[in-house]
Amino acid sequence: MSKVYTLEDYIFVSLFLTSFVLLAIFWIAFARISMARIERDIKRDLGTRPAKWDGIGARAVWYSHAIVVPLGKWNLPNDPLFAVELVRKYAKPKDKTLGLLFMISGYSFLIVGLSGFIMGIG
Numbered sequence: 001m002s003k004v005y006t007l008e009d010y011i012f013v014s015l016f017l018t019s020f021v022l023l024a025i026f027w028i029a030f031a032r033i034s035m036a037r038i039e040r041d042i043k044r045d046l047g048t049r050p051a052k053w054d055g056i057g058a059r060a061v062w063y064s065h066a067i068v069v070p071l072g073k074w075n076l077p078n079d080p081l082f083a084v085e086l087v088r089k090y091a092k093p094k095d096k097t098l099g100l101l102f103m104i105s106g107y108s109f110l111i112v113g114l115s116g117f118i119m120g121i122g
Contacts, residue, residue: 012121019109026102031060034095041090050083064099067091
């Protein structure tokens with residue numbers, strides 16, 4: 001017996017795919033425009049990169065977090081894996097905007113995906 005899809009299913013799938021596409025666009029834009037320029041400028045001036053480890057492409061998440069989130073409890077200036085203050089020093093206002101869009105799209109994707117999973121949609 002085949003499953004009957006409801007309007008709720010179609011809305012969820014539409015929101016999920018839209019949030020995924022937006023996340024991909026802003027991730028690539030932030031990584032190629034902001035992160036690449038910041039790393040290039042830091043390497044030119046200091047001869048080093050601010051992140052000692054990249055993992056699975058997590059550097060873009062670290063950069064956006066370092067630029068967007070104010071220094072404090074949630075954004076430690078003395079992070080042992082990442083030079084937060086150095087990245088903030090080289091960031092420009094457009095980097096903060098792109099980082100914010102990237103973070104919003106990422107959290108939106110997670111919220112839509114988790115809510116669909118919790119509600120059993122999809």
